[in-house]
Amino acid sequence: MVVQDDVYTIILLTIILGIGIVWVSKKIDKLDPMKRPTGIAGAVILGVQAVANTCITNVGKNIAYKLAPYILTLWIYIFCSNTCSLFGLTSPTANLSVTLLLAFITWVLIQIVEFKFGGVKAYFHSFIEPIAPMLPMNIIGKFSTMVSMSLRLFGNITCGGIMMELIYTGAQILSNTIAGWFGATGNVFNFMAPILTPLLHAYFDLFAGFIQTLVFVTLTVVLMGNDVPDEVKNS
Amino acid sequence: METGLIAIGKGLLAIGAGIAVFTGFMTGRGEGEVAAHACDAIGKNPEAESKIRSAMILGIALAETCAIYGLLVAILLIFVFGGSF
Numbered sequence: 001m002v003v004q005d006d007v008y009t010i011i012l013l014t015i016i017l018g019i020g021i022v023w024v025s026k027k028i029d030k031l032d033p034m035k036r037p038t039g040i041a042g043a044v045i046l047g048v049q050a051v052a053n054t055c056i057t058n059v060g061k062n063i064a065y066k067l068a069p070y071i072l073t074l075w076i077y078i079f080c081s082n083t084c085s086l087f088g089l090t091s092p093t094a095n096l097s098v099t100l101l102l103a104f105i106t107w108v109l110i111q112i113v114e115f116k117f118g119g120v121k122a123y124f125h126s127f128i129e130p131i132a133p134m135l136p137m138n139i140i141g142k143f144s145t146m147v148s149m150s151l152r153l154f155g156n157i158t159c160g161g162i163m164m165e166l167i168y169t170g171a172q173i174l175s176n177t178i179a180g181w182f183g184a185t186g187n188v189f190n191f192m193a194p195i196l197t198p199l200l201h202a203y204f205d206l207f208a209g210f211i212q213t214l215v216f217v218t219l220t221v222v223l224m225g226n227d228v229p230d231e232v233k234n235s
Numbered sequence: 236m237e238t239g240l241i242a243i244g245k246g247l248l249a250i251g252a253g254i255a256v257f258t259g260f261m262t263g264r265g266e267g268e269v270a271a272h273a274c275d276a277i278g279k280n281p282e283a284e285s286k287i288r289s290a291m292i293l294g295i296a297l298a299e300t301c302a303i304y305g306l307l308v309a310i311l312l313i314f315v316f317g318g319s320f
Contacts, residue, residue: 148300155303162310215296 005090006098012089013080048072054218058225060233067224074102075217082157082209085164086201094157096150103150106220107143113227145223149216156212160204164197171196241320248317252309259302269294 028041037045051072055064081093092098114123127138171192179188225233273291277284 151307152300152303155307159303159306159310162314211292211296215293218293 004095006092006095009081009084009089010092010098013077013084013092017076017080051075055221058221058233059228060235062232062235063228067221071217071221074220075213078102078153078213078216079209082212083205085161086205091157091161093153094161096154099150099153100146102153102216103146106149106223107146109220110145110223110227113224117227117229117232145219149219153212153216156208160208164200164204167197167200168193244320245317248312252312255308255312256305258305262299262302265298266295269298 024040024044027039028037028044031037031041036042048068052064052068055068055071058064059067078093081091081098084091085094127135129138168190172187172190175188175190175192176186178192269291273287276287280287
């Protein structure tokens with residue numbers, strides 16, 4: 001049985017993020033309540049406030065207190081996984097199983113909110129909504145968000161990685177040709193790569209990784225908030 | 236170089252991959268229209284800029300999904316299916 005590279009990256013990410021979060025929480029415990037927080041503790045507090053505000057405006061205060069920790073974990077995990085390939089590790093979100101599981105958790109959350117605020121009878125009646133022969137289309141429509149969210153994240157990260165690999169191979173061939181003019185043969189050190197690739201790394205790894213986490217997390221929160229009635233949201 | 240049926244098979248595979256990427260055809264025009272409407276909205280209401288900008292980024296990333304599906308199918312055809320024969 002062959003172990004894929006993603007498993008080692010997941011274990012390494014879990015250990016490093018766990019140690020980092022415990023260290024930051026110890027710094028926050030020692031804060032003085034009378035002064036403004038600065039440094040890493042201040043940045044973390046700003047991040048937590050931003051996530052809590054997004055959850056409260058979409059889902060209402062009661063549910064947001066239970067939901068916001070999960071949303072913050074999702075943010076940190078997906079962002080660190082997407083930008084992992086800058087350090088030479090294989091990114092876990094480049095594996096369809098990982099993204100399918102994350103989208104499945106989102107789908108379960110949306111169904112729970114639908115059951116709780118709409119009732120079981122209305123949920124099963126919505127399968128036959130306009131007319132009875134629409135049953136297959138409604139079944140497919142229930143699963144469409146889960147499939148599209150997982151494929152969007154997987155497609156962006158995997159295709160970015162393959163395009164970077166193509167450019168590295170092209171830079172290697174260019175280096176071999178240029179070194180061949182000076183008499184070297186065989187494979188030389190890939191000196192054209194640090195000239196051609198930094199901008200593309202900044203786009204594919206940092207920018208696309210950030211945008212895809214923003215889209216995934218915002219879609220989760222907004223689709224959950226769709227079924228919450230207005231008086232619960234504003235209480 | 237292979238000859239015969241394997242060569243014809245690989246050639247058809249390449250044509251199929253080229254047709255698959257064509258789903259990203261109108262992505263540029265669609266995203267440009269999103270950005271144009273966002274610029275109009277900022278021009279009429281300059282103090283709501285950050286809300287308009289975050290809605291625009293969300294809309295652009297969602298409209299990009301169709302192009303990514305096409306790219307994924309083409310890469311699967313060339314690297315996974317084409318490498319297995």
